[in-house]
Amino acid sequence: MPTRAPLGADIVVIGGGPAGLHAAFYAAWRGLSVRVLEARSEPGGQLTALYPDKTVYDVPGVPQVRAGELVAALLRQLSPLDVELHTSEVARTLKPDGASGWVVETSQARYVAGAVILAAGMGALLPREVRIPGAAAHPDVRTDLPEPGEFGGRTVLVVGGVPQAARAALELAAAGAAVTLTHRRVGFRGDPQTLSSLETERRAGRVRVLAPATLQRLTPTGAELTADEQLIHVPADTVFVLNGYLPDLSPLLPWPLAWDGEYVPDGPGGRTALPGVYVVGDLARSGGDFKLLSVAFAQAAIAANHAARHVRPELKVRPGHSSERGGYPAKKA
Ligand SMILES: Cc1cc2nc3c(=O)[nH]c(=O)nc-3n(C[C@H](O)[C@H](O)[C@H](O)COP(=O)(O)OP(=O)(O)OC[C@H]3O[C@@H](n4cnc5c(N)ncnc54)[C@H](O)[C@@H]3O)c2cc1C
The missing domain is CATH 3.50.50.60 (FAD/NAD(P)-binding domain)
Structure with missing residues (x-):
């Protein structure tokens, strides 16, 4: 049981796979602070754990890319932003925190956030x-x-x-x-x-x-x-x-998310049954038979912007066009 003071952020993302990394990007792009919790010792989800050497052909605008390289590019996109990656940490409990939103506990630490984005895919990818x-x-x-x-x-x-x-x-x-x-x-x-x-x-x-x-x-x-x-x-x-690695959803299954088998049902904007908790990627029911990177990225963009507005009601849900922003937002000190 962690004893340190809780670590705060606007948004905690559970899962450092492609959906979690892109959700982190969009939330931080809107100017929020983000912590990503990843069970493995490296981010990337299925791409780095299961097929880092394989070539992917169906990422929009990228004719072909090795899965490991795609993850490296997702991480480069995060580096100018206010995103902290916490690897080798399995999220085990989710509890409401009256003033701040939610508390997520791992074996190492407690994280307090205004919103939580679940991007846990098939579960924590743990070594066989x-x-x-x-x-x-x-x-x-x-x-x-x-x-x-x-x-x-x-x-x-x-x-x-x-x-x-x-x-x-x-x-x-x-x-x-x-x-x-x-x-x-x-x-x-x-x-x-x-x-x-x-x-x-x-x-x-x-x-x-x-x-x-x-x-x-x-x-x-x-x-x-x-x-x-x-x-x-x-x-x-x-x-x-x-x-290799096997997925383990068991830490999340007791969470009151109205589970549909191994999926978390998602409403508009990626909302779950819990206010301020969103779901994206392979874990989200709406993806159904389309467990694809392009679907995960789209869900991540939508949910992150809804989560941003949930935490900061003064923000619009619509992010606007990045091409009109002229650069990355400044990192908080
Ligand atoms: C062999 C193979 C080839 C594929 N090829 C393609 C392809 O060519 N094109 C395509 O579009 N899609 C492809 N896919 C599918 C694609 O990889 C998935 O749709 C995508 O990885 C889903 O992303 P995600 O972030 O939702 O989940 P994941 O990639 O599964 O990432 C979830 C992450 O969350 C972490 N996690 C889970 N539970 C916890 C917890 N409690 N605490 C902390 N961390 C946790 C996991 O360790 C994992 O790193 C392929 C999949 C496989 C297996």
């Missing part, structure tokens, strides 16, 4: 459980992307074929770790540049790649793998098991 024999015996097994700088000089094993695994291996090697990357299949997923760098580092002997290989068990000092019918002991101070 580690199911490897001997995992409990190893002192340092992790399931999420590392802060590579912390691992310089350490011996590290990265397990997995997802794009995050290839990227983590390269970042850890660049930070001075002795890295082995292993996967049960021969190929790794990743954008072409990452895969080409991985091949360069492998050839140069700066990243050891064991694939295809079968991870038999973790031991207190590393792991035992079989490759080419040979048993290989790989020493490892730290083991990263990067096997």
Whole structure:
């Protein structure tokens, strides 16, 4: 239970996927302060967790873009604005706060805001459980992307074929770790540049790649793998098991949002059953069969402007045209 004083903002956005990031943009563009709470250690939602290496062709005005690059662009668009991103925080409770609107509590902090925008998609994208024999015996097994700088000089094993695994291996090697990357299949997923760098580092002997290989068990000092019918002991101070992410809606389901299965029903402007609480993106019932970025962005723009007016009744709902504004609003001190 967090004990620190609550952190205040005009608007709290729950979920740092594309819908949440664009909602944050629009609310901050209207001059409001915004905090985005994201369960994962990096923003981007499904785009960075599930398909950062894939090319998307149906974002309006962008003929083709890799999902990871689209997220980088969404973040660049936020950087001049009054938006704070809080990663590795799962929103767990939502309670009314008489004077201010709503209080959202995570395991780390309490956030008070005049309005809340729910952009939680399919749920918190949390790493899959580690199911490897001997995992409990190893002192340092992790399931999420590392802060590579912390691992310089350490011996590290990265397990997995997802794009995050290839990227983590390269970042850890660049930070001075002795890295082995292993996967049960021969190929790794990743954008072409990452895969080409991985091949360069492998050839140069700066990243050891064991694939295809079968991870038999973790031991207190590393792991035992079989490759080419040979048993290989790989020493490892730290083991990263990067096997992708599974959505978890359970923290939000007790919230009184008149749920329709895994959807939150939304009225005009993205309103939910709770005053001052809005819903956008894949979580919103109105999207239905159209779980698409273009739909999420449109819902985000509409709900953020309604939320802005809810918090600041002196504002018009209509944002006007950005092309007539001549620049970003100044950040508050
Ligand atoms: C493989 C794949 C390919 C796709 N390709 C396309 C495509 O080509 N074109 C297209 O238009 N769409 C595509 N989509 C769909 C698109 O990615 C989604 O419609 C979009 O990501 C929805 O955005 P969102 O922000 O609503 O949800 P999400 O992207 O799911 O983001 C929600 C975020 O909220 C966080 N969160 C959830 N609960 C909490 C909590 N309690 N506390 C804190 N954080 C929380 C999650 O961790 C997540 O980061 C694809 C989807 C997949 C899986």
